[in-house]
Amino acid sequence: MFYELIITVLLKKSTHHLQMLAPIGNWISQAQLTDPLFKQTHYDKTYKHFVFSNLYPTEKDGIYQQGRIYVLTIRSSIEDTLNRIHQCIKKSRESDYFQLVACEQRTRQLGHITELLTITPAIVTIDQRPWVPEDNIELLIQRLHVNAEKKFKSLYPDSQVQEGQPFIQGITIENRKPLATSYKGRKLLGNKLHLFIHEDEYSQKLANVVMGSGLAEKGSSLGAGFCLAKYLK
Structure with missing residues (x-):
């Protein structure tokens, strides 16, 4: 299960799609400063457990x-986090780029995930440099798995991490x-990725976390790794 906020905006500046994610992130970040809890944790080096899309239609x-x-x-993977963001956005209805028109919140139930497709580029860094397609693909899978697992542990600290195969079967x-x-x-x-997900319960849990908290890095600041899922019919 994860939670979604669907926001309709009027765009105030024409902008290339690869330059739009930062203004979206800035608007959300500035809006969050109206919430005392968000303001207190703004600079904490912890997972924020939300991710956002680019504008659509493209x-x-x-x-x-x-x-x-x-x-x-x-x-967001956390209902309270999305509730707070919802209230912040309604308070900060406008930025240099956007004017709020409408917003609607909903809860999404997840089925058995077979595939994940990133709509925004997923960002993975290795030794302070970005992973690129010329690098080892197994290393990419490992880093994606480790990141998802850390987010899972952050959300469910009492749950056991399972040793074994990555949750990604193919990429x-x-x-x-x-x-x-x-x-x-x-x-x-970053890179647009198509992931094929293992069927076991633990892999499904990690895939669910990715849907609500983003794949890899910079999800809450840049909307990186925002995914769509394909489900078992």
């Missing part, structure tokens, strides 16, 4: 257009070259 030329209406989704890279996303004056390289 534009054919990759440029979101000023004056048009778009929708974005914020997800394909959807882009020919890494995608550069703008963040704090620099470019972060």
